[in-house]
Amino acid sequence: MNGINKPLQRDVLGSVVVPPRNVHFHSVNLRNIVKWHPGKGASDGTLYSVEYAIYGDEEESGTGNVVWREVRHCREIPQTQCDVTNETHILDDQYYARVKAVDSGISSKWTETDKFDPLFHTIFGPPRVKVTMVENNLRVKMKGPMRWKNAHMKRERSLWKVFPHMIYNVSIFSNKSKQTFNLLVKNDTFIFGFLEYGVEYCVSVKAFSQSNPTASVASEWKCETTPSGPPPDQMMLALLGGIIPFAVCLFGLVLAGCLVYHYLSGKQNLPESAKVAHVVEQQTLCPEKPPTIINLNLIVTNLTTGETKLTNLPALPHLVSEVEHLLPLAVQLNNVRSGPPPEPGPQEPLLGEEPAPVVSYATQNLPVNDVSNATSQDWQPDHSLSDDYGLVIREPAETPSGELLSQSLRVQILEQEGSMGEEPSAVAEVNRYKSQNTETAQEESLCDEDAEEDQVTFVDWNPETGILNIPILSQLCSELIVETVNEDENTQGEVVPILPNVLVRQVSEESSDQDTLTKMENMWGLQVMQD
Amino acid sequence: MMWASGIVSSLLVCTLLCCLWDTASGWKLYLGTCTVSVHTHELRHHFHEIRQSVLARDRQLGVKLLRRDMMKNVQDTERCCFLRHLLRFYVERVFSCYAATQSQHRRTINVLANAFLSIKRDLRVCHEQNHCPCGEETRMEFSAIQAKFEKLEQKAAAVKAVAELDSLLEWLDAIHHRKEQILEEDDKSHPENP
Numbered sequence: 001m002n003g004i005n006k007p008l009q010r011d012v013l014g015s016v017v018v019p020p021r022n023v024h025f026h027s028v029n030l031r032n033i034v035k036w037h038p039g040k041g042a043s044d045g046t047l048y049s050v051e052y053a054i055y056g057d058e059e060e061s062g063t064g065n066v067v068w069r070e071v072r073h074c075r076e077i078p079q080t081q082c083d084v085t086n087e088t089h090i091l092d093d094q095y096y097a098r099v100k101a102v103d104s105g106i107s108s109k110w111t112e113t114d115k116f117d118p119l120f121h122t123i124f125g126p127p128r129v130k131v132t133m134v135e136n137n138l139r140v141k142m143k144g145p146m147r148w149k150n151a152h153m154k155r156e157r158s159l160w161k162v163f164p165h166m167i168y169n170v171s172i173f174s175n176k177s178k179q180t181f182n183l184l185v186k187n188d189t190f191i192f193g194f195l196e197y198g199v200e201y202c203v204s205v206k207a208f209s210q211s212n213p214t215a216s217v218a219s220e221w222k223c224e225t226t227p228s229g230p231p232p233d234q235m236m237l238a239l240l241g242g243i244i245p246f247a248v249c250l251f252g253l254v255l256a257g258c259l260v261y262h263y264l265s266g267k268q269n270l271p272e273s274a275k276v277a278h279v280v281e282q283q284t285l286c287p288e289k290p291p292t293i294i295n296l297n298l299i300v301t302n303l304t305t306g307e308t309k310l311t312n313l314p315a316l317p318h319l320v321s322e323v324e325h326l327l328p329l330a331v332q333l334n335n336v337r338s339g340p341p342p343e344p345g346p347q348e349p350l351l352g353e354e355p356a357p358v359v360s361y362a363t364q365n366l367p368v369n370d371v372s373n374a375t376s377q378d379w380q381p382d383h384s385l386s387d388d389y390g391l392v393i394r395e396p397a398e399t400p401s402g403e404l405l406s407q408s409l410r411v412q413i414l415e416q417e418g419s420m421g422e423e424p425s426a427v428a429e430v431n432r433y434k435s436q437n438t439e440t441a442q443e444e445s446l447c448d449e450d451a452e453e454d455q456v457t458f459v460d461w462n463p464e465t466g467i468l469n470i471p472i473l474s475q476l477c478s479e480l481i482v483e484t485v486n487e488d489e490n491t492q493g494e495v496v497p498i499l500p501n502v503l504v505r506q507v508s509e510e511s512s513d514q515d516t517l518t519k520m521e522n523m524w525g526l527q528v529m530q531d
Numbered sequence: 532m533m534w535a536s537g538i539v540s541s542l543l544v545c546t547l548l549c550c551l552w553d554t555a556s557g558w559k560l561y562l563g564t565c566t567v568s569v570h571t572h573e574l575r576h577h578f579h580e581i582r583q584s585v586l587a588r589d590r591q592l593g594v595k596l597l598r599r600d601m602m603k604n605v606q607d608t609e610r611c612c613f614l615r616h617l618l619r620f621y622v623e624r625v626f627s628c629y630a631a632t633q634s635q636h637r638r639t640i641n642v643l644a645n646a647f648l649s650i651k652r653d654l655r656v657c658h659e660q661n662h663c664p665c666g667e668e669t670r671m672e673f674s675a676i677q678a679k680f681e682k683l684e685q686k687a688a689a690v691k692a693v694a695e696l697d698s699l700l701e702w703l704d705a706i707h708h709r710k711e712q713i714l715e716e717d718d719k720s721h722p723e724n725p
Contacts (some may be wrong), residue, residue: 055592056592056595065592066592066593067593113585211708212704213575
């Protein structure tokens with residue numbers, strides 16, 4: 001390089017020997033080689049001679065010039081490179097080399113290299129890499145790079161000894177994700193663990209020194225493929241650790257389910273104390289069926305004076321629903337009145353009053369004497385009750401027979417009869433079917449009262465079945481009614497429903513004994529609503 | 532208000548200084564009992580810009596000022612002294628005489644000179660605290676360097692000295708890494724000794 005600009009050396013005949021070009025050191029793993037290119041126009045038979053010098057190796061003359069030493073094995077060689085490793089093995093020294101071309105006994109000028117510092121200019125060669133796959137772990141074992149063995153070394157040694165700050169740069173390439181992981185490793189063994197199964201991984205390692213800015217060559221890619229699946233012992237472990245406990249748990253659950261099923265479905269032996277077969281059912285139900293006689297007076301009144309159409313009852317459904325929620329209070333008050341039932345006598349003036357007495361449902365539990373006094377003030381503000389309404393009041397028990405379970409229902413029907421010119425009220429007082437059979441005499445007497453145009457009709461009304469029986473009619477065409485009554489007795493047995501204070505209207509069309517009611521409607525203008 | 536802002540600003544300055552101290556501590560150079568911070572990588576980076584040109588200008592290949600083996604043999608306790616003399620030599624004798632042929636060289640030489648001055652100042656503090664003792668052998672080695680330098684022509688000697696900065700920086704790097712290695716080995720050996 002330094003000799004490029006120098007004048008070419010000529011031989012005696014004037015021919016020119018071209019000096020070599022680009023003379024330089026090339027060092028890998030401290031194997032130091034001087035390389036050059038033939039000069040332009042150099043003949044094929046050109047030979048080369050190489051010399052080297054140690055920087056600071058001054059000539060004895062003290063002129064400051066360096067001593068050039070011949071490389072014996074590189075004297076007039078045809079090659080374009082010369083290994084000077086043995087001559088430049090001292091790492092603390094810096095070296096120079098120079099090369100000349102010799103053609104036909106004529107030498108060219110020297111071409112010199114730059115200062116060569118082995119520690120800084122050598123290239124780290126590829127380390128030896130051994131890649132093994134341990135299950136799905138990549139085990140990378142690295143060695144070297146090894147220093148090129150020169151004549152002064154007894155054995156090959158790693159560059160670790162020369163460069164204590166050497167470090168490995170490990171590149172791991174996943175063939176599946178096409179990604180490369182780079183890791184710096186100081187140790188010579190490295191494990192890259194928990195890789196994907198069935199994926200090929202390639203490893204390349206290069207070494208470099210942290211203290212010296214040296215170049216390095218990476219190793220070739222060495223590839224290993226992870227096993228396609230977990231090894232059999234892991235499968236066994238999964239079997240023992242997962243599947244078998246699951247099966248045991250499942251078996252236990254099934255066993256427990258069978259036991260529970262047998263326990264629930266099998267016959268159970270109750271203790272003697274728990275057997276209630278001999279206890280009379282009536283006794284247990286006694287508190288629920290108070291043996292008090294409750295008489296209900298159902299009073300239906302049409303307030304619109306002068307209106308004679310019986311079918312015009314628009315507010316009835318609403319009335320019924322509004323009245324229903326008041327029933328519990330009525331029951332309470334009825335129970336309070338457990339004393340001797342009052343005589344029906346005081347009720348007579350109410351029935352006889354003109355215009356038809358409007359009795360509010362709120363007053364139905366008042367003493368009967370007060371009903372007439374408390375009528376219109378309580379009633380009038382309520383718009384929903386402006387038209388026809390039914391009123392149930394408690395009637396004093398007047399059944400002569402002392403049967404506890406018999407309940408009489410007196411339905412008082414107040415209606416207007418325009419033909420009469422007055423506003424007569426029809427009151428039906430009917431014993432319940434319980435007492436009906438035993439007290440035919442009373443019924444007959446009642447029927448006699450009806451026959452005498454007494455304006456009071458006694459109606460037998462079963463609140464449970466919603467059947468309304470008018471005794472007079474039942475006497476006239478009584479067979480059907482009697483049958484139904486008997487059926488009711490047979491089916492219901494001794495279970496007698498409680499009859500609280502009820503205000504009920506029944507739709508006549510829906511009742512079972514439609515003929516009777518139709519007749520009654522025609523005759524009496526009775527409006528019956530059935531739930 | 533001024534009081535609070537003063538506290539805040541002083542805290543910020545302290546934090547900044549701590550950060551700088553931390554970064555600087557990464558380049559600590561342990562020279563016996565004296566510790567200085569030397570950024571050898573930066574120095575090498577600057578020197579690399581002119582290295583090839585300077586090496587080509589040095590034609591006195593037979594003279595070597597800084598012998599690597601000699602520098603390695605300097606005792607740990609005397610490195611401080613050796614470096615202090617060497618830096619003073621470069622600042623007073625080499626850089627002042629170096630005839631930069633290009634402005635790039637001049638700038639680089641200025642940067643290196645300033646860096647050396649800064650390190651030399653730290654070493655002077657150590658020297659005043661008697662942390663930079665020098666043995667007779669080290670004095671002789673340094674005298675040999677000076678003698679070789681003075682033997683050469685002034686400008687050529689300056690070029691040679693600059694061309695040999697490689698050796699100086701390498702020596703500093705070696706000290707730095709050797710200390711790191713010692714510290715690492717200490718870290719490794721501590722857990723083993725209960």
